Amino acid sequence: MTSLGGDRSIGRLLASLALAVGGMGAGAVWAPSASAKPPAPAAFCQTYPDSKSCTTGFAECATCHTTAPARNAFGAQLSERLAPGTPRPLSDQAFVSALPSALKMIEGLDADEDGFSNLAEIRAGTRLASAESFPKVMACAPDQASKSGDGRWNVCGYDPNYAFRKISLDFCGRSPNRAEAEAFRKIKGEAAQKAALGEALDRCLVSKYWLGSNGVVWNLANAKIRPAFVIKSGANPGPVPLGDYDDDYNLFTWAHSGDRDVRDVLKAQYFVRRVSDDPVKLEIIPEEEVKKRGRATAQPVPADKRAGLVTTRWFAASNTMFTAIPRTTAAQAYRAYLGWDIAKMQGLLPVSDEPHDYDRKGVGAPECAVCHTTLDPLTYPFTRYNGIGGGYTYDDDRLKAYIRGDGPNVVNAPKSGIILGKPVKDLVEWADVAANSDPFAMNVVRDYWKVIVGREPEVQDEEEFSRLWRGLKDPARYNYRVERMLHDLVLTTAYGRP
C-alpha cells in the first residue's frame, strides 16, 4: 500500500514555487519583506527535504499562515516554541537558526486535530491546519485489486472502457452510444486500446463542443478575458460598444488547438477570425485587413508592440481603462496566464527599492508594499499601452497625459519592468519571459486538468501533473502543443482510474 496525501492542491504550491523561480533567476533584485519571513519556505524544506510539500524546495505560505502574517493552528504551535524569550521581530538569521528545533518540538502534536501528527502530515504533504486534509491510502490492497478486476469498473487501475466514455463526454460532449461502447470493448491489448482512445480524442478535438463558440476551450478563456456584453463592439454589440472580445476568444482558441504554440496567447502579433463555428474553422487575419478595421473594432496597437492577449483592445478597455499605471491590468495578466493572484498574496517576488509610487497612490505604505514590491515593477511595461482614454493605442509618451491627475513624477515610470525576477525592457519581452516560464506551463496544464480530471491536481497527482507541464515545455515531447499534452492527459491514472 502506498500512503499519499489527500486534499492538497498543487495549485496552492504555485505561490511557493514563485520563490524558487525568483530565487534562482533574480537573486540581487530580491528584497526581504518587512512583514513576512522570506527564508521560511526554504528553511522549512531544508528541515524536511523529503516532505511532499517540498517538491519545489519551498513550502507554501499556507503551511503556517492563513493570510500572512496571521498564523494558522500549526503556525501558532510553532511560534510558541520559536526562540521563546527572544525579542520580536526575529531577524531572518535568528528565525532560520531557531526553526529546526521548534519544528522538532511540535512534530508529535496534531495542530488540526484530525488524528494525524504534524510529522505524518508534513511527510504526506497534507495541510497541517485543516482537519479535512490528511494522509490517505491511495492504492488498492491485493484483495481489492482482484475483486475490482471482476467488477464493472476497475477502480484499482486504468480502465480503458471508462476512459473511452469519459473522452466522449469531456471532449465531444456526449456519451458514446451502445454500438460505440461495445465496439471499443472488443478491442484487446493495451496498445490497441490506447490507439483507439487517441483516435476518439482526435475526433473530439475538432468538434464544435470542444472548439466552438461557448465550447470547452472558449469557456476556459472566460476568466482570462472576462467578457462584458454591455461594452462589446463588433458582432452582436452591447449598448456601449468599446471593444470586441471575439478577437480574444478566437486567438485563445487558435493557440490552444491544432499544431499550434500555446505561448501565442502571450506572444502573438496577429489576430484570428472564426470563419465558421460548425465545423470550427479559424484563420489568421491578414494585417492589411486588421489595419482597415473601423473605429468600433480597430486594434490600434502596432503589430511589433503586440503581446498576444495582454495587448488587445479588449484587455486594455476592460482592465486599463483610464489609469496611468495600470496595476489591475498587470495583475489580471499574472492571474490569468501564470495562475498567480496577487490579491491572494500569490506569486510575490519582491523587488528591492520598489515600489516607487510614481503616481502618488500611497503604495509605499508597509501594508501595501507587501504586494506592490512585486506588482509595480510587473506593471511598468503596461504603462505605454492606452486603455479607453487614449484609444487603445501604444504611445511612448502616454504618461504625460496623466501629470495633472497623478503628479509630475508619473512620467518617470519606466517602460521596463521585472517579471519572475527577470528585468525586461518592455511588454513584449515581459510576455516572452512569462510564456517561457514554468508557471505558464503549469497554468495551462492545470486549467485543462481541472476541467478534464474534474478537480485540482492534488498531491497524489504530482508525478503525472509534473510530467505533463514539463512535457509541454519539452521540444521533444509536446513542444507547447496543447493537443499533444491532452493525448497524454487522458492516459493518466488520475483520468482513467474510476
Next chain:
Amino acid sequence: MTRTAFIPALALVAAMFAAGCSSLPSAGSEPAQVASIDPKVKFKDGDRYLGDLARALNMPRETVCKELGRYDCFSDAFRIVLGGVEAPNLTVHTPLEEAALTAPIALDRAALHVCTSRVRMDREDPANAVLYRASASGRPDKAWMETTSNELYGVLLNRDPTKAERARLVGFYKDVATEQGKPNPDAASDWVTLSCFALASSLESIFY
C-alpha cells in the same frame, strides 16, 4: 393517471430507485463493485445531459425540454444551476464549484418533462415509438414488462439491466396499476413514463 395520483407514484419511484442505486455492492448476480480509492465522479451538466437524452429518445435537442413550452430547460431556464456558465452577462465564468441546492429539482423536472413528452409522442405515433410500445397480447403482461425494461435500460443507460434491476422495474408496475383503489386505465404508459424517469434521473445517467 390523474395528476394528483401521479405525484405519489413519482415520489415512490424516486425513493425506490434511489435506494436501488445506493446499493452498489450487488445487483442480482453481478459481482460486487469495489469502491473507488480516489473518486472523481463528474456531473454531466445540463447541456450534455439533455443532449444525451435527446439522442437516446430520438427527439430534437431544441425541443426535448421546454419550460412553460417556451424556454429551453438548460440554455434559458437552468443554465447555471445545471453546471453551465454565462460569462458576458452574468459573469459566471466557471461552473459552480458546489452543486446548487436546486440542481436536483431542476434535473428531476427535466427528466420528467422529457420522459412524459416521449411517451406522449409514442402514444400518438405508435409506428415510430421509442419507449412505449403496446403489448403483443394487448395487455401489459410480464413478458411485455421485461422486454420494455430491457429497452428502457438499453435506450437510456446503453446497457442491459441485471436480473435484479429488471425485477425491480417489473415489480414497480403494481404500484401504478391502481389509482385510488381503482384500476388505472393508463397504467402501462404511466409505468413506462415513470420507469423512464427513474433511469433518466439515476446517478448513472447524471454522473460519469
